[in-house]
Amino acid sequence: MTTRDTRPGSTGGADVPGPLYGGPDDDYTPEQLAAMNRLELDRLGARYDGVEILHVDPGPEPGSVLEKRAIRQVGTVFGLAGLFAFLFVVVYVGSGWFLPDWQWTVTEGGWSAFFTPLLGLLMGLSLLCVGFGLVLFTKKLLPHETAVQDKHDGSHFDRVTAGATLVGGYHNSGLGRRKLITRSLALMGGGVGLMLIMPLGGLIKNPNRGNPLGTTSWAEGVRLLRNDGTPIRPGDQEPGSLETVFPAVPGGNLQADAATMLIRLRPEQVANLEPRAGQADFAYGEYVAYSKICTHAGCPVSLYEQETSKILCPCHQSQFDVTQGAKPVFGPATRALPQLPIEVDDEGYFVARSDYIEAVGPTYWNRERI
């Protein structure tokens, strides 16, 4: 590698050290290095990196039984990896071509049920074989060396010199004396930082405007509909049964907080009914309607055990007693399920008398205030 550039200051090339260059190239000339064999060069480089090779367990003797056996094993495992990979391709490409279709159907139980498991099995086996082959190769055929490397706990020289440069820069900037700049820098940093995060304000919405957390679509005269959109009359339900109802508004059955349970109590339950204070007239005869959204974490309380009058939330096992105004009797919930006041309209269908008088769903900081 010669250079043809002959301008002053440009003699030599990358491999010609400059006057300030230090390092191993000064200690070892190319001639010296050329006189060393590969092992010596390897050890020399290692020593330069602080590594000493203490001990080498050579691999198996070339041509020995041990070596032949190890080669056979590694070769077999790598071969299997290739074979399984090829089979994966066959299954992936061939399904629906020369193999049965891979797409799932209810009636057909055959190939499509095996498609995904086969893909997993073949890819898994193939990759595991690659992995095991590599480990086998390392363990059985490579020499095992024990190397030891020095740990340098930081260099005092580096610290002192780097520190001098850093402090020198700070000193030259004069920031220690030029107080006005320091102060304006603080103001600038704060201001620019604040400015840059300001657009995140677009995420902020006021939760207290219009009380969205405290209201639902239920209102006076809104009918109670089943999920399929049909209204309900008294007498449609057996005593002791529960039906999930939604407000008769567009998309009512998809609203997150409107789902309500309409329960027809059994006569003995009606006899023991202890509604919450001021809510005695919320029921319509033996019918009571409670919010289905758990007051704990908002799961739909779905499991109604009519013998014990309990409603269980399957998420965290809060239990509510429907004869006591759905007040919590066990588990982590603290508030009763809100009760929906209901009556029957002129056509004989259930309607709400108003919205819930309290917020449905999980408790929050200022729930009581709105």
Add this chain to the structure above:
Amino acid sequence: MARTATAPGAPTTKLGKAALEVDDRMLLSPWLRRTMNKVYPDHWSFLLGEIALYSFLILLLSGTYLTFFFDASMREVVYEGSYAPLRGVEMSAAYNSALNLSFDVRGGLFMRQLHHWAALLFVASIVVHLLRIFFTGAFRRPRETNWLIGVVMLVLALLMGVTGYTLPDDLLSGTGLRIISAILLSVPVIGTWAHFAVFNGDFVGTEIIGRFYILHVLLIPAILLALIALHLIILVKQKHTQFPGAGRTEHNVVGNRLFPTFAAKATGLIFVVFGVCAALGGIVQINPIWLWGPYNPAQVSAGSQPDWYIGFLDGSTRIFPPWDINLPGDYNIPALFWPTVVIAGLMFTVLALYPFIERKLTGDTAAHHLLQRPRDVPVRTSLGAMALTFYLWLMVAGGNDLIADKFDISLNAMTWVGRIGVIVLPPIAYVVTYRICLGLQQHDREVLEHGIETGVIRRLPSGEFIEVHQPLGPVDEHGHGQLAYGGAPVPKRMNHVGGARRAIRGFFTPIEEPSQVELEQRAEGRGLATGEPDRELTSSGRPADGGRPSEGGRPQEPRD
């Protein structure tokens, strides 16, 4: 000075010349040699962090594939794909595309399950890696920074999991999302504001899947990648810790060089991890979203459980008592706030600060590169066992409905078992672990002092029976060993000190001559055969027997 092509050491082969051309431009060789020469300690527990790294790699690859097909939108569509039971059902576009990915994309279901399994493995390997670091004291100075980064990555991994399993918008993930919403609402003062910022309004809105999507595929992975890079750079700078052993000091690392041994093993491990994930993803069904159905706020399945790593929060939420705190002015702090935000926050804060807490309590501010055996630090080990018991018990409580169902126990009783257990069990775990640690310590000292039990019983002329002990090193005039405990495993069986010949190689038939092995062992000075005249073990290690000379029974150097 300029060298010619025939200069000594100049490459003569084509490959060598090409390498020279590259190095001439990129100046790679110093870096390359340093990297290849870097020594890695050889211990299986160092692979745990690597498993986490490799499963993250798999997650990146499989996750990118999934994004080709997933539509993170909550627009209502009608399903018309090939899964007949859901045809005609209204659902979100997200769920629709997740179903299409599972049923109408060739190999899509396999990739989705592979991604899910890799995610479970990712968090699991992080946790086990963290336990290894904790119980061996690898977090001590100078590695506190890496411990902190690790804890942050664990939290991010949990967030990755939560945002990830929410995306399909099925009934199970929607239920999880509802609980996340309730947890946000439960935060005092800012809860409703935070909820409206995250969900863009009341639950559930139309934004949340899209927002979680960008968190899941861009923001959190980018932060994770940066932290992983930082974690590894610091690791390379500080070099590995190692267990104490022959020739190992605070100032060196003993093991294999990166190239070729460690590189080959690590590459092998990548493929093994990938292979295990692929096999699980194909063979073991996970999160069959088509069975859950689309999300509907009015529906839920019994036995809804989150992925395992969130189980502890589910458990704490289930067993926490119904304690709303009512404040003056009609404000209140919901009970839900404590078991979710506070407990999780405390757990991760204590975890993150543990290195500093321990440093404060022990006053040990020195740098440590040699690991400790858990038994040698009984207080830390017992604290760890206590925390682990707490965590695992919460996880068990997260499945209390399943336990109650399968074993026919009252659900309320299971809840109370959870409540009492979480207070009673951790202290018990502390005490038991502490005793076990002391017992193990004592046994190590006993073997060092009296030697290994050989199982050889001798009858003395007086008629007394003694068991012969093999000392591990020189003994004093009382027959007591003089080796001090060095923090390394003490051999406890004769085989550990080469008391037996190594096995003859071969599976069905021997492939080497037994006599050859005998000679080889003799040459290495290993095994009892070397010291044939000394084979007669005459001492019980008791003073009366005058001890026994020191040859034989050198502790074997630990080998991989």
